[in-house]
Amino acid sequence: MVDINRQWRLKRHPEPGEVVSADLFAFESGAIPKPDDGQVLVRTLALGTSPAQRSYISLGRSMHEKVKLGDVMRGRGVGVVIESRHPDYKPGDIMSASLGWQDYSVQTPSVHAQRILNIGKVAQPVKPYSLHLGVLGSAGATGYFGLLDVGEAKPGDTVVVSAAAGGIGSIVGQIARNIGCRVIGIAGSDEKCRWVVDALKFDAAINYKTENVDARLGELCPDGMNVYFDNVGGDILDAALDHLALHARIVVCGFISVEQAVGPAPGPKNYGNLVRRRARMEGFFVLDYVERFDESEAKMRAWYDAGKLDPCEDIDHGLELMPETLASLFKGTNRGIKLNRVAPDP
Ligand SMILES: NC(=O)c1ccc[n+]([C@@H]2O[C@H](COP(=O)([O-])OP(=O)(O)OC[C@H]3O[C@@H](n4cnc5c(N)ncnc54)[C@H](OP(=O)(O)O)[C@@H]3O)[C@@H](O)[C@H]2O)c1
Structure with missing residues (x-):
């Protein structure tokens, strides 16, 4: 000591x-x-x-x-x-x-x-x-309630997550995979993209620094995405808004790309697609779920014990x-x- x-x-x-x-x-x-x-x-x-x-x-x-x-x-x-x-x-x-x-x-x-x-x-x-x-604490709860409660992700959904190789993103992608969704990650390097696909078993990943996110989302989500779990905001959110399935859910978890902006951050450009696609965009705060943390911890613990959650x-x-x-x-x-x-x- x-x-x-x-x-x-x-x-x-x-x-x-x-x-x-x-x-x-x-x-x-x-x-x-x-x-x-x-x-x-x-x-x-x-x-x-x-x-x-x-x-x-x-x-x-x-x-x-x-x-x-x-x-x-x-x-x-x-x-x-x-x-x-x-x-x-x-x-x-x-x-x-x-x-x-x-x-x-x-x-x-x-x-x-x-x-x-x-x-x-x-x-x-x-x-x-x-x-x-x-995974057994508030980061796990953020992914769990964000994806399942706010995002209402269901088996068979196509889920896209930004900052996919980060803390929350890596959890969200694994939960989505575990419940039977198709998962696409967006991350900032080829090494991160390889990691989420090879180690975390995402279905695909997009390097937003070297690839055209809009075009790649078009290729990877021909029928649109059902859930977009957003950790970054900004240009990546704009691209995601262009590829929504009907009744898609956009989970606003964070907005790191605009958090340090000097002056007011620009708003999303493609928000008209919320109307066209009858989509819902909703922010949430994990501590609003504290009374249900036992539920997320038990579920995350079961996946962790079964080797299904890195x-x-x-x-x-x-x-x-x-x-x-x-x-x-x-x-x-x-x-x-x-x-x-x-x-x-x-
Ligand atoms: N709503 C809630 O209750 C709640 C609770 C906890 C966390 N959060 C939010 O969840 C998000 C993830 O948090 P975390 O702790 O897990 O952090 P994290 O994702 O582990 O780290 C942040 C990641 O963001 C990416 N990034 C940084 N600057 C960026 C930019 N300009 N454009 C695009 N991506 C950028 C980086 O990955 P790349 O290499 O891929 O760029 C970095 O690894 C944050 O926005 C945080 O505020 C919300």
């Missing part, structure tokens, strides 16, 4: 269009905090990433609470309880919470936090515990690398669910 608490604190807000880097943060050390009554001290084991974290620290509009200058960078993690002054927690319990970019944090578990934010004890921990940030973890090792770990999402250098292993599982 290290006897200091290393922490990444926000030093300055990114300029419009600026990519996340260590320059935005200060890496400091402090004392390990002490829990009060009703609290627990948690050792961070692994930290997750999300493109949304850039909006936590930028000055632009966001649905997320902002991190203030000087505060520890917010981020979801999985950790082990070291010391407990809470009646329902004991040392050794595994917890999933907003641990922040630091070695240790004090958490205040509550029924409210569990129900609203999915912060609390992991009921049935599976090693590596990082799985509870990925957890696709892409892991950096060391808290000191955390800004680079997050930056990889914007650079497209991650493959699968990007995580940082801060300490070994106990």
